[in-house]
Amino acid sequence: MTTSTATIDLNADLGEGLGSWSMGDDLALLDIVTSANVACAFHAGDPSIMRTVTSAAAERGVAIGAHVAYRDLHGFGRRFIDMEPEALRDEVLYQIGALETFAQRAGTTVAYCKPHGALYNTIAQHPEQAGAVAEALREFRPGLPVLGLPGSVWLEAAAAAGLTPVGEAFADRVYTPEGSLVSRREGGSVLHDAQVISQRCVSMATGQGIEDHRGGTLVLEARSICVHGDTPGAVEIARAVRDALDAAGVTVRPFATA
Template structure:
């Protein structure tokens, strides 16, 4: 099983999260590329440390929107979006290569991630960017998203992810964040669900039924100290259950 998390989300004098702590937990790092967060020096530091620890580097591409941290939908023309994504992957790949590895996958961030779940033109644009840059790069996303469907159509390798701390509906989609209970907070419960997902067991869905979620990667969060603790708990629960942790991209 692979664990992925967002890293390198500081900017200049403003830190965010504890990149070093998370890099000791995850096997894949979604590294911000300087558009919604991150900057060249942070990218060098995070990619360098990722390579040292054997963590795979993914391009966490986003809208060019530092003021909104990439969490605002931007109705950018698809051709311009495609170019922006190529730019971001190329910039991050430079640091990954300086560090001795290369970008191993692509995962969109924030509002772009959400948008391309359903927005066909923007989804096609991001797919096009990956095809342009390197059609051997896997893409990470949510089962059922336009993003993964169009990526598969284009011949890209698609990788399903699940969220460690999110509730699922009986049909396997995420419960909306607007609903109560959509986000789980109990570390033991979260770790237990991750272990179930990693060992082919069902988890409990939002209606109380049994749901099989079979991700190739589980996304954990790390932007708060508590989140790092949960991520550590997930990792140790998986290891305790005999699950081998390694990057999906290797």
């Protein structure tokens, strides 16, 4: 076994079903990851799902994060919405407040926040919306840890608001040389080979470079890696990633605690 001093968190987007419709195997992923980004009913999820996932996460010692989004159930939160900053602030605060209620019922609390989809990508480069989201989270809890792309406008805004910025990498997404995500609309932007993905995660966790979409080497400063739960073979890929990290001697644990 390889020894390592590296530490990394594994997070996944969970609770993204709606009513009788489910997406992904939340319970299986909760046995693998260390942080759960729980949908707050604006892009997916509903109160019953929120309660079920937060309870299951708490039972396993998995950190609970608010996966806040634009109000866009039809588009799964993947469409940009040009909102007034005050309205966006209030909608983010509403979402995380709702999840906090269920977290408290499960005997814990919301430990961090990770914006979803179009909101995540927008605030990475949109100062006004980034500031609005940061203000909502500051009102919820000063110093709250937040996930985002390393070097993004979002993490800068979070730091300026007194939040705790945490860089995140994506296990199965391809990056540009600048460190942004290649659009899902482009072919090859999402990886599916579990072995390739798991070895990339070991490289990211240990500070080594990964290949960007132009064949160059990119080093990402990340304390958490996202393993998606809504792709084919998601559980098997997540398990391969966890096994590879364990074999490399990387300590896998939450970046935030309740």
